[in-house]
Amino acid sequence: MKRHIFLIMFIVLFLQFPVFPDNREDNIDVFIVLDKSLSMEDKIEAVSGYINTFIVDKIIIPGDMLYILDFYGKTEILINSTITDENHKTEIKNTIKKVKADGRFTDIGNALDGLSEIIPRYENNGRLKYMLLITDGKQEAPPESVYYSPDGSFNHRFLEHTRTIEKQGWKIQVLGIGNNTDAKAIAEKLSAAYSEVEAPADSSVEASEKLIKDMISETEDFLTVFSITSPPEIVYKGFFRKPYMLLTIETTNLETEKIVKLSSMYLNTETLSETDILETRKSIDFTENGIMEVQIPLIIPDSLEPGKVNGSLRIYYNSHDILTPSIIDIAFINKGILSRFILHFSAIGILLIFLIFLLLKNRSTAVLPVKKEGPGKEIAFYCYVDGNKLQELPFILGNLDKLYLNLSPAGFINFTKQKLATTKALLTAKGNMISMEVIDKSFIEGPKNVFDNILEKSFNFIKKNGKHLLIDFKRK
Numbered sequence: 001m002k003r004h005i006f007l008i009m010f011i012v013l014f015l016q017f018p019v020f021p022d023n024r025e026d027n028i029d030v031f032i033v034l035d036k037s038l039s040m041e042d043k044i045e046a047v048s049g050y051i052n053t054f055i056v057d058k059i060i061i062p063g064d065m066l067y068i069l070d071f072y073g074k075t076e077i078l079i080n081s082t083i084t085d086e087n088h089k090t091e092i093k094n095t096i097k098k099v100k101a102d103g104r105f106t107d108i109g110n111a112l113d114g115l116s117e118i119i120p121r122y123e124n125n126g127r128l129k130y131m132l133l134i135t136d137g138k139q140e141a142p143p144e145s146v147y148y149s150p151d152g153s154f155n156h157r158f159l160e161h162t163r164t165i166e167k168q169g170w171k172i173q174v175l176g177i178g179n180n181t182d183a184k185a186i187a188e189k190l191s192a193a194y195s196e197v198e199a200p201a202d203s204s205v206e207a208s209e210k211l212i213k214d215m216i217s218e219t220e221d222f223l224t225v226f227s228i229t230s231p232p233e234i235v236y237k238g239f240f241r242k243p244y245m246l247l248t249i250e251t252t253n254l255e256t257e258k259i260v261k262l263s264s265m266y267l268n269t270e271t272l273s274e275t276d277i278l279e280t281r282k283s284i285d286f287t288e289n290g291i292m293e294v295q296i297p298l299i300i301p302d303s304l305e306p307g308k309v310n311g312s313l314r315i316y317y318n319s320h321d322i323l324t325p326s327i328i329d330i331a332f333i334n335k336g337i338l339s340r341f342i343l344h345f346s347a348i349g350i351l352l353i354f355l356i357f358l359l360l361k362n363r364s365t366a367v368l369p370v371k372k373e374g375p376g377k378e379i380a381f382y383c384y385v386d387g388n389k390l391q392e393l394p395f396i397l398g399n400l401d402k403l404y405l406n407l408s409p410a411g412f413i414n415f416t417k418q419k420l421a422t423t424k425a426l427l428t429a430k431g432n433m434i435s436m437e438v439i440d441k442s443f444i445e446g447p448k449n450v451f452d453n454i455l456e457k458s459f460n461f462i463k464k465n466g467k468h469l470l471i472d473f474k475r476k
Contacts, residue, residue, distance in 0.1 A: 024223070024253070027063040028128045030055065031170075033111050035135035037072040040101035043177055043200060046208040047134055050215040052093040055132075059222060065127075066092065067118065071111035072103020073142040080118075106137040108186060109147030119168060128225055128252060129170040133186065136177035136199065152182075169325040171225045175218060177211070191315060191326030195219060223253035226260060226286060226323045232313065234298065234332040241335075245296040249323065251289050260284045261319035262296070267330070269311030272304050281318065306336030379429050380476035381455055385413050385469055394476040397429035405436075407443060411463045413471065424461065427454075434473065 032051065036044060051068075060066055060083055068079040078099065079092055115131070122129065141147040172192035176183025178199030187194035195218035200207035226249050233246040245265075265278040279297040286292075308331070315326045380394040390413060397403060403415045405425040415427075424444075426437045433453040438444050445460045445468075454473050461469040 024061060026127070027061070027065070028130060028223075029065040029122050029125070030060065030067070031115060031129065031131045032066075032068045033108075033115060033131065033133040034068060034070045034078070034099070035072070035106060035108075035137060036070040036099055036101045037103050037106045037137055037140075038101060039106075039137045040177075042203045043136060043211065044099060044101040046200065046211040047177075047215070048096050048099055049208070050212045051096055053212060054216045054219065055222075056089055056093055056096070060089065062088075065122070068096070069111055069114050070099060071107060071114070073105030073107050073110075073145070074103065075107070075111045075114040077114070105140050105142045105145075106135065107141040107145050107147055108133075108135065108139050108182070109141060110145055123168060128227075129168070130222065130225075131170050131172045131192075132219070132222070133172070133174045133183070133192075134177070135174075135183055135186075136181055138180075138182045139186075167325055167327055167329075169227065171322075171324050173219065173222065175215060188316075191317075191322065193320055193322050195320065221255065221258070221321070224255065224258065224321070225252045226250075226258075226284075226321065227252065228323055228325065228328065229291065232328060232330055234300075234330075236335055243298040243300050245298055247294045247296065247323075248291060249284075249294055250291045251286050254286060254289050258286045258321045259319060260286065260321045260323060261317060262315060263318040264316045265296075265298075266314045266316070267311055268314070269304070269309055272301065272311070275301055277301070300334060304334050306334050308332075309334045377432070379432070379434055379455075381434065382474050382476060383413070383415070384472035384474065387470070387472075390414075397427070397434065399429055399431065401429050403427040407461060407463075407469070411467075411469060413469070 032055065034047065034051075040047070056066070062083050062085055065082045066079055067081075068077075070076055070078050079095060081088070081092065083089060083092070111133075139147070139152050141149070172187075172190050174183050174187035174190065174192050174194050176187075176194070176196045179196065181196075183196065184194055186192070197211065197214040197218055200211050228247055229250045230248045235244055235246060236242065237244055260283070262278060262282040262284070264276045266274045267277045268274055277298045277300060279299045282296050284294055310331050311329075313328045313330045315323060315328075317326075378396050378398050380396045382394050383390040395403065395415065403417065403426075404419050404423045405427060406414050406416060406420050406422040407424045408414075408422055416423075419426075419439075424438070424440045426439060428435050428437070434455055436451045436454045436459075438449050438451075441447070441449065443461050443463075445462065451457070451459075455475050456473070458470055458472045461471055463469060
């Protein structure tokens, strides 16, 4: 009797201090799945005190729905009610105080079955939903249970069932009492937030008080939710068209800064099984309530065929805080190399065409090798300037020979075998013809740069003073 009095005094004293200031106006649905198997006997009083002190008194407000399932080898509905006022809260707390840990076995799968049966009643009411699972033991289903396994492991039915709950978008939190429990494994299967408190050393009032404090400390952010509000979108960005996932996340009831750390993101499709597509671990900082868009770098495996992809995405964490839901249906277009880099290929193609054009243009102006046909194959010509022969002797060019035409500032023409500062054009013998390439276009009329077979033609060179020089090349 004294033990109960001391524990009640502690709870009353504890309530004098704000644990989680609640200024909510929108109502929520809270589901508690409570282990009441025999192993909880020395903890159940403290757990009941925690639920009453923290959940009922500090979290729940009138209009909220509270649903409590207690379980052992069987599952029973303890509370299923929408809170009306403080008197209603008192009635609920009195019911919770009466819970006894007196059941054989620990069938967590059956408890989740009981929870899933009521999901359709609440899934479309527009409220945020919270599930808190409290247990100190391992999965130990009775032989008649569909979740029974001789070694206590989670069977295929259990794993498939948890996926259904995950997709509901609830905030799921698992609270393990002691370290010899399946709570952590269950949290991983449910992609849930996980907390662990030490089991009480004894059944003393002090041990119970400490357990209540520890449980409240581990769940003080119970109302904080990071909700993925729309299907994830995969886009390709940057010069190298790297894949990124865009997530729109709404933060609700955030009291202090939180960091969600993504450790992996497993993609599962018809042709791809459980492949981590997260490029590197990603931390997301949340500092205020509201909506934010997060960009997450990915690695899409080469084995995934290009085209439309339908599958599911499961997110794992390296932090207490999580996103909800953590398993999401996903559909996107996997872009192959061609579709991802079509602009790059187009640019390269245009560049190649331009380079080929320049190459062909240069080839048309370049001196092509011409096979010499013997010493007799030479071209002799005279150069005339303004009707006057430049010199009496003809210029003689063998095949592939070159002469540079130079024009001095004073307007005098001469030819050399080397290029000079005053060189304006280049004469080249090609077989039985002579071509001229203009080196300085500003000294000749017209835009043409190369003149083939210039013999018997006249050209006007422009001097700096604006006058013209008429130059003729005539075969000897």
